[in-house]
Amino acid sequence: MLNVEERLASLGITLPEAPLPVAAYVPAVCSDELLFVSGQLCFSGGVLQHRGRVGQDVSLEQGYEAARTAVINSLAIVKQELGSLERVARVVRVTGYVACAPDFYDQPKVINGASELLQEVFGEKGRHARSAVGVCALPLNSPVEIELTVAYK
Amino acid sequence: MLNVEERLASLGITLPEAPLPVAAYVPAVCSDELLFVSGQLCFSGGVLQHRGRVGQDVSLEQGYEAARTAVINSLAIVKQELGSLERVARVVRVTGYVACAPDFYDQPKVINGASELLQEVFGEKGRHARSAVGVCALPLNSPVEIELTVAYK
Amino acid sequence: MLNVEERLASLGITLPEAPLPVAAYVPAVCSDELLFVSGQLCFSGGVLQHRGRVGQDVSLEQGYEAARTAVINSLAIVKQELGSLERVARVVRVTGYVACAPDFYDQPKVINGASELLQEVFGEKGRHARSAVGVCALPLNSPVEIELTVAYK
Numbered sequence: 001m002l003n004v005e006e007r008l009a010s011l012g013i014t015l016p017e018a019p020l021p022v023a024a025y026v027p028a029v030c031s032d033e034l035l036f037v038s039g040q041l042c043f044s045g046g047v048l049q050h051r052g053r054v055g056q057d058v059s060l061e062q063g064y065e066a067a068r069t070a071v072i073n074s075l076a077i078v079k080q081e082l083g084s085l086e087r088v089a090r091v092v093r094v095t096g097y098v099a100c101a102p103d104f105y106d107q108p109k110v111i112n113g114a115s116e117l118l119q120e121v122f123g124e125k126g127r128h129a130r131s132a133v134g135v136c137a138l139p140l141n142s143p144v145e146i147e148l149t150v151a152y153k
Numbered sequence: 154m155l156n157v158e159e160r161l162a163s164l165g166i167t168l169p170e171a172p173l174p175v176a177a178y179v180p181a182v183c184s185d186e187l188l189f190v191s192g193q194l195c196f197s198g199g200v201l202q203h204r205g206r207v208g209q210d211v212s213l214e215q216g217y218e219a220a221r222t223a224v225i226n227s228l229a230i231v232k233q234e235l236g237s238l239e240r241v242a243r244v245v246r247v248t249g250y251v252a253c254a255p256d257f258y259d260q261p262k263v264i265n266g267a268s269e270l271l272q273e274v275f276g277e278k279g280r281h282a283r284s285a286v287g288v289c290a291l292p293l294n295s296p297v298e299i300e301l302t303v304a305y306k
Numbered sequence: 307m308l309n310v311e312e313r314l315a316s317l318g319i320t321l322p323e324a325p326l327p328v329a330a331y332v333p334a335v336c337s338d339e340l341l342f343v344s345g346q347l348c349f350s351g352g353v354l355q356h357r358g359r360v361g362q363d364v365s366l367e368q369g370y371e372a373a374r375t376a377v378i379n380s381l382a383i384v385k386q387e388l389g390s391l392e393r394v395a396r397v398v399r400v401t402g403y404v405a406c407a408p409d410f411y412d413q414p415k416v417i418n419g420a421s422e423l424l425q426e427v428f429g430e431k432g433r434h435a436r437s438a439v440g441v442c443a444l445p446l447n448s449p450v451e452i453e454l455t456v457a458y459k
Contacts, residue, residue: 023414024421025436029398031457032339033185036399039437092182093189095300097439105294108176115177130178131192131300133250134290137440141411147401147437151184186338245335246342248453258447261329268330283331284345284453286403287443304337 004085007121008075018080019043019073022139027077034092035081035150040073041142042066051141055104058143067096067113070146074114075121078150087152091118091128095147100134107132114146157238160274161228171233172196172226175292180230187245188234188303193226194295195219204294208257211296220249220266223299227267228274231303240305244271244281248300253287260285267299310391313427314381324386325349325379328445333383340398341387341456346379347448348372357447361410364449373402373419376452380420381427384456393458397424397434401453406440413438420452 002010018027021038028037042049042065054063071094079085096111098104111132118126138145155163171180174191181190195202195218207216224247232238249264251257264285271279291298308316324333327344334343348355348371360369377400385391402417404410417438424432444451 021436023436023438024418024425025400026433027435029396029433029435031396031398036435036455038435039439090182090184092184094178095437097437099440100290102289104290105292107290107292112177119177127179127182129180129182129189129191130174130176131248131250131298132176132292133192133288133298134252134292135439136289136408136442137406137410137413139411139413139438139440145437145439149189243335243337245337247331253443255442257443258445260443260445265330272330280332280335282333282335282342282344283327283329284401284403284451285329285445286345286441286451287405287445289442302342 004121011120013072015076015079018076028081033151035078035152037074037077037148039145039147040070041139042069042144043073044069048140048142050143052143053099053101054110054143055101060106060109063110063143064113066144067111067146068117070144071114071117074146074148082152088122088125088150089153090151091122091126092151093149094128094130096132097135097138097145099138099143104134107134157274164273166225168229168232171229181234186304188231188305190227190230190301192298192300193223194292195222195297196226197222201293201295203296205296206252206254207263207296208254213259213262216263216296217266219297220264220299221270223297224267224270227299227301235305241275241278241303242306243304244275244279245304246302247281247283249285250288250291250298252291252296257287260287310427317426319378321382321385324382334387339457341384341458343380343383343454345451345453346376347445348375348450349379350375354446354448356449358449359405359407360416360449361407366412366415369416369449370419372450373417373452374423376450377420377423380452380454388458394428394431394456395459396457397428397432398457399455400434400436402438403441403444403451405444405449410440413440
């Protein structure tokens with residue numbers, strides 16, 4: 001049975017440096033049992049992996065990839081805050097915002113890029129409550145923003 | 154004094170089967186004291202009750218009805234997770250997303266469809282913190298999505 | 307070392323009466339350790355300080371000011387619920403919704419109006435996790451809505 005770090009490695013994923021906030025806040029805050037992670041964009045190597053609206057400038061596949069990248073950034077923050085991803089007891093909630101064309105209704109398929117990675121990495125503990133919402137614009141023209149909340153031990 | 158199930162019955166509401174997630178997540182997750190429910194759409198009998206944007210394709214009254222239907226789906230999930238709605242200690246937070254025309258500013262009146270039902274069903278325990286937000290598009294072209302968080306005992 | 311009330315005074319801020327909900331919900335709900343505050347608009351003296359979309363009808367500076375006003379309203383509610391702002395153990399999460407033009411991508415700079423005030427008032431305890439999202443319309447045509455969650459003792 002692989003642990004979380006081994007599963008990441010088996011997926012070929014190396015967690016990046018935890019992204020710094022782009023403004024006056026912090027990457028994450030712990031309450032007694034929950035870790036609240038700031039909304040993450042699809043930064044990869046310091047630049048946004050994609051820009052624009054899904055269903056217009058960005059394809060569904062690229063949106064899926066952006067959601068996956070955003071949640072990898074979220075996990076980098078979780079690791080930084082908790083010391084180890086093994087301390088995640090449960091992924092509790094994901095809110096996935098998708099910047100999209102007004103006639104795009106496949107937000108769930110985009111946010112699956114985040115959700116499927118969480119399940120691959122954490123197994124049962126990665127199964128989470130989720131909302132997917134289409135919005136008109138996101139910071140820096142990112143197509144996706146992922147807001148993660150996890151329970152930890 | 155009616156209990157929660159009796160109040161639902163007195164309103165003529167039969168909870169449906171808890172809707173299955175439309176993608177890679179679960180209907181709800183419990184942490185130590187909070188139940189986080191996935192965003193619910195206005196499914197009724199397996200189809201969306203309304204489609205489109207409030208203030209454009211969908212009237213305010215239909216939006217209100219969609220919000221009521223979405224929160225009935227949320228309650229079906231709460232019952233499935235907790236076994237009984239009597240275990241709800243408090244409805245804590247509702248975030249209500251309304252797909253709407255750009256010049257529609259009555260999101261609170263739409264989300265009242267959810268809020269008023271929660272108060273009818275749970276009384277004082279149903280009074281919750283709330284945000285109502287207008288967005289450009291929601292999954293499957295639902296006019297409303299309701300994200301519910303409850304405290305339980 | 308100034309306490310929270312003194313810091314507010316030194317900033318020239320007098321907390322208003324806690325705004326009443328504009329619909330069927332309550333200003334805030336406490337769970338065991340978290341206080342969930344309803345989404346607040348930029349009401350000042352009973353009227354919205356600004357109306358419209360940032361990057362279109364409302365400037366970035368006005369949006370910043372609206373976010374600051376909205377979080378002052380949130381703090382008025384926190385004080386009403388907890389009795390004193392000194393009971394805030396940590397500002398946990400801010401979700402900032404910005405009604406904006408479709409080509410406006412500076413939501414973080416707008417929501418800094420809320421975040422910077424929280425840090426000025428609460429110091430380290432004011433540093434929070436945050437998401438900033440651009441949406442097509444907000445209640446009553448407010449340019450900003452702030453959803454606050456705090457941990458309390």
